[in-house]
Amino acid sequence: MENMPSRRTFLLSGAAVTAVAQTKPEEPGSPAVRYRVLGRTGLKVTELGFGSEAVSDLSVFERALDAGINFFDSARNYQNGNAERALGAALRGKRNQVILCTRSYADNARQAALDLDDSLKALGTDHVDIWYLGQKDSPGEIKDDMLDAQHAAQKAGKIRFRGVSSHRPAAIADFAIRQKFDAIQIPYNFAIGTRRDPFNLDASNLDPTLDRFKEAGIGVVAMKVMAGGYRGIKIEEKNLDIHARSGSRIAAIRWALRNDRVQTTSVRMMDRDQLEENLRAMSGTFSERDARLLAAYTDAVRPVLCRMCGGCDGQCPYGTPVGDVVRALMYAEGYGSYEKGLETFRSAGAVRCSECRTCTVSCPNGVRVAERMRRAQQLFG
Ligand code: SF4
Ligand code: SF4
Numbered sequence: 001m002e003n004m005p006s007r008r009t010f011l012l013s014g015a016a017v018t019a020v021a022q023t024k025p026e027e028p029g030s031p032a033v034r035y036r037v038l039g040r041t042g043l044k045v046t047e048l049g050f051g052s053e054a055v056s057d058l059s060v061f062e063r064a065l066d067a068g069i070n071f072f073d074s075a076r077n078y079q080n081g082n083a084e085r086a087l088g089a090a091l092r093g094k095r096n097q098v099i100l101c102t103r104s105y106a107d108n109a110r111q112a113a114l115d116l117d118d119s120l121k122a123l124g125t126d127h128v129d130i131w132y133l134g135q136k137d138s139p140g141e142i143k144d145d146m147l148d149a150q151h152a153a154q155k156a157g158k159i160r161f162r163g164v165s166s167h168r169p170a171a172i173a174d175f176a177i178r179q180k181f182d183a184i185q186i187p188y189n190f191a192i193g194t195r196r197d198p199f200n201l202d203a204s205n206l207d208p209t210l211d212r213f214k215e216a217g218i219g220v221v222a223m224k225v226m227a228g229g230y231r232g233i234k235i236e237e238k239n240l241d242i243h244a245r246s247g248s249r250i251a252a253i254r255w256a257l258r259n260d261r262v263q264t265t266s267v268r269m270m271d272r273d274q275l276e277e278n279l280r281a282m283s284g285t286f287s288e289r290d291a292r293l294l295a296a297y298t299d300a301v302r303p304v305l306c307r308m309c310g311g312c313d314g315q316c317p318y319g320t321p322v323g324d325v326v327r328a329l330m331y332a333e334g335y336g337s338y339e340k341g342l343e344t345f346r347s348a349g350a351v352r353c354s355e356c357r358t359c360t361v362s363c364p365n366g367v368r369v370a371e372r373m374r375r376a377q378q379l380f381g
Contacts, residue, residue, distance in 0.1 A: 031279040033068035036263040039219025041161045041182050043099050043129065045071040047257050047282050049221065050275075051268040052087045053078040054337060060272050061090030065097065067279055073185075073221070073266040074102040074123070075134060076115040079339075084122035095125050101183075101221075101266075103132035103165060109145035116153055130183050132163035139175035147179060165223070167308045170209045177216045184213060188222035188262060190255040190294045192307045210261035222256045222265045227298070228305050228334035229268075248297055249274065251290035253281035268335065302366040306330060312369065315361040322361050322369055324348040325376045332379060345380040353377055 034047045049071035050064050056079075061072075072091070074084050084102060091098060100123065104115035116131060131153060136142050142164070153159045161182035166172050169186040176184055188206070213220050226249060256262055269275050298305075306326035316322055325348055332341030345351070353359070354377055359370035 031067060031276075032283045034282045035070075036260075037219075038183060038221070038263045039213070040217030041130070041219055043161075043219070045099055045264040047264055048253065048278055049073055049264045049266045051223070051266040052083050053268050053340075054083075054270045054335070056082065056086050057271065058086060058090045060269065060275055061087060063272060064269075064275055065090070065094060067275075069279075070097065071099050071264050071266075072101065074100075074119075076102065076104050076119050077343075081118065081122055084119055088122055088124035092124060099129045100125065101130040101132065101163065102128050103134035103163070105134040106146075107141065109143065109149040112146055113149045113153070116149075116158060120158060127158050127160060129159075130161045130163045131159035132165045132183070132185060134165050136164055136166050136172060137168040138171055142172075142175070142179075163221075168310065169206065169213075173209050173212055176218060177212060180216075181218055183219040183221060185221040185223050185266060187224040187308055188220075188256050188259075189225050189227040190252060191227035191298050191301065191305055192309075207259070207261065210259070214261050219264075220262050222262045225256045225265050225267055226252050226334075228301055228330045230297075230301050230304070230330075230334040247290070248293045249277050250281045250284075251286070251293045253278060254284065254286040254290055255294060257281070258286040270336070303368045304329070304333070304372065305365075306363075306367055307365050309365060311364045312361050317360065318352045318356070319349075320351050320353065320361075320373070321348045322363075322373070325351060326367055326369070326372050328380065329372060329376055338379075342380050345376060351376065351381075354381070 035044045036047060037043070038045045046069050048069060050061070050069050050073065052061070052072055052074045055061060064072075072087060074087050076084065078084065079086075087100075091100070102119045102123065104112040104119070106112040106115050112133065119128065119131075120126060131150065133142055133146055133150065150159070150162045154162060162180075163183040163185065164172065164176055164181050165185035166176075167187055169184065192206075210220060229249075253265060253267060256265055267278055269278060304326070306323050308323060308327065310323065312322040325345060328341045328344035328348065330341075331344055332338045351373075353373040359373060361369045363369050
């Protein structure tokens with residue numbers, strides 16, 4: 001593509017940008033912890049946030065708390081409510097030390113309000129700091145009564161700040177600003193941006209949207225920072241190892257944090273090893289070595305990684321939401337969560353690829369759609 005920076009140049013661009021509000025000095029044996037201020041909430045959040053979706057071993061949370069992580073993120077439906085219960089148990093007696101966030105993926109106000117009450121019960125608290133309306137990719141998905149429910153919860157003291165999470169930040173930016181959300185959670189990683197796309201979900205193109213959030217005082221939380229977190233993958237029936245050299249997780253987090261328009265991250269962590277590695281991201285800034293690691297990873301995952309650009313929307317004659325199906329596979333194969341993959345696949349609705357002789361959907365970002373559709377049927381069908 002004309003005038004497109006090389007992969008490595010692109011990854012490095014912005015490497016000089018740092019916006020560390022405050023740094024706690026590194027003690028021997030303990031990684032440094034850095035903070036930023038999350039928009040108009042004024043909350044001082046650690047750059048590394050804990051995405052609690054996959055943890056059941058409470059000692060992982062305990063170590064995170066000891067290390068100084070103060071931003072914990074969950075959702076009502078993670079592990080059918082067990083993720084919130086585990087986090088609540090770990091925070092017993094320590095609730096006031098942390099900034100606690102959760103969300104409801106409900107598509108109606110009544111269920112969202114019920115979800116919030118269930119979340120509070122599971123988390124063992126009378127309030128959360130940020131409550132997101134989860135996965136809202138267009139303004140039409142957020143009905144007035146859902147906004148009313150969020151305001152009512154705030155008035156009742158059940159939530160301090162109102163958030164929204166979305167895979168399409170540019171598509172809901174006007175709405176989010178108009179509705180004065182306090183925080184937004186969006187996918188933001190080094191792989192988004194491989195190609196400019198019609199929905200502007202390109203890391204380099206996303207900056208103007210992030211500037212608008214910043215100007216409006218909306219705090220930005222980056223999710224899906226690891227771009228799938230693949231270590232191995234099955235492509236065309238062959239098992240391939242992804243080149244996952246030590247440090248790639250750190251590099252991915254530092255890439256997101258090199259942008260001062262992003263204030264924290266919600267990084268899914270499964271175990272102590274991942275936590276310890278991720279913690280080190282706050283001890284340095286994005287480097288050339290990091291760029292090389294990420295460039296190799298990005299090339300390797302190109303055939304399987306959905307960048308959530310929406311470029312395939314409406315292409316399938318049977319209405320298959322291809323991006324959602326490819327993302328479902330990412331959860332199963334990259335995150336190692338078959339359940340989340342299956343849930344995402346099922347919520348994509350009817351997938352009728354088995355009735356198709358030839359897949360007519362093409363992905364501008366290099367995802368091998370036909371192969372991915374076959375794989376999804378095989379895994380979830
Ligand atoms: S499959 Fe390709 S075109 Fe479709 S949303 Fe994902 S990256 Fe975009
Ligand atoms: S295989 Fe057929 S049904 Fe499946 S996504 Fe492609 S065009 Fe649509």
